[in-house]
Amino acid sequence: LKTPTFDNWQWEDAEIMVLLQVMYTDLDFISTFNIELDVMQQFLYEVYRRYNNIPFHNFKHCFCVTQMMYGLIWLTDLRSKMDSIDLLIMLTSAVCHDLDHTGYNNAYQINARTELALRYNDISPLENHHCAVAFEILEKTESNIFRNLSTEQFKRIREGIIKCILATDMTRHTEILNKFKALLPVFDFSNKDNRDVLMMIMIKVSDISNEARPMDVAEPWLDCLLQEFFNQSDMEKLEGLPVTPFMDRDKVTKPSSQTGFIRFVLFPLFIELANLFPCLEVRKFPDENLSDIQSLKSSVALTYSKV
Ligand SMILES: Nc1nc2c(ncn2[C@@H]2O[C@@H]3COP(=O)(O)O[C@H]3[C@H]2O)c(=O)[nH]1
Numbered sequence: 001l002k003t004p005t006f007d008n009w010q011w012e013d014a015e016i017m018v019l020l021q022v023m024y025t026d027l028d029f030i031s032t033f034n035i036e037l038d039v040m041q042q043f044l045y046e047v048y049r050r051y052n053n054i055p056f057h058n059f060k061h062c063f064c065v066t067q068m069m070y071g072l073i074w075l076t077d078l079r080s081k082m083d084s085i086d087l088l089i090m091l092t093s094a095v096c097h098d099l100d101h102t103g104y105n106n107a108y109q110i111n112a113r114t115e116l117a118l119r120y121n122d123i124s125p126l127e128n129h130h131c132a133v134a135f136e137i138l139e140k141t142e143s144n145i146f147r148n149l150s151t152e153q154f155k156r157i158r159e160g161i162i163k164c165i166l167a168t169d170m171t172r173h174t175e176i177l178n179k180f181k182a183l184l185p186v187f188d189f190s191n192k193d194n195r196d197v198l199m200m201i202m203i204k205v206s207d208i209s210n211e212a213r214p215m216d217v218a219e220p221w222l223d224c225l226l227q228e229f230f231n232q233s234d235m236e237k238l239e240g241l242p243v244t245p246f247m248d249r250d251k252v253t254k255p256s257s258q259t260g261f262i263r264f265v266l267f268p269l270f271i272e273l274a275n276l277f278p279c280l281e282v283r284k285f286p287d288e289n290l291s292d293i294q295s296l297k298s299s300v301a302l303t304y305s306k307v
């Protein structure tokens, strides 16, 4: 469970809920924060219920992101560098980060003027919603895993979870990565602002880490992602909305969707985390000729430009 080679496809959702509980137990959260087992289970069940049955942004994705976060915490020996509350924030943010995702991204929400876009004024509508649903679950005493914490501790956890979940909006990718790069030469674990940026980077890494897994685990995830992408672009065509290019079934192939993403999004992000933690081995991406790189660059720039 602590390694990036873990295969999620072998486990049923009920078993996955147990695995999530194991992570909370194993990181000593249950004892440190006095979490009752029935509350822990009720929380995980509510989380499970509030992920939708959609191809990619479902409960299994929530698990994979959380499992990667959990693995990274162990691999980087983060327990010796950060306090338990920060780690609790990171794990819980991963668990909650895509709650009630509908399968249509922010660009769609904004273009289709959905309820979420209206409510959040086009500002990270999905991520704001995931986070609001998380705190709806935590509002109920029977599923509030933080109920035995002080008001001050709850406040700090809430602030941290909001920061982490909002950081998963990919339109903020470059902003957050640049912040982290600037801190790296003088990174200081005792500085809260530094730790906050690291926490945002860790959830981002975990969120896009499928391609860092073994081929037989990663490959089915790509099928799920493309199925969700194609559903969205089909809907955009049907409704006469702008079609998101990297979701268009007439334009995208499996390799074309992955090469640019790995080279220009995943790799540059992972390499910076490995700069802080040299124990993380990120193998160098093979060189390609310049014209390929130029065209890949422009397609990736398109992908993550603001709507
Ligand atoms: N092409 C591609 N995009 C990915 C992959 N993993 C994550 N992403 C993108 O990264 C985004 C992270 O935030 P979202 O969950 O909104 O949507 C995700 C996808 O758009 C992948 O393996 N390939």
Ligand SMILES: [Zn+2]
Residues within 6 Å of the ligand: 061, 065, 097, 098, 207
């Ligand atoms: Zn996600």
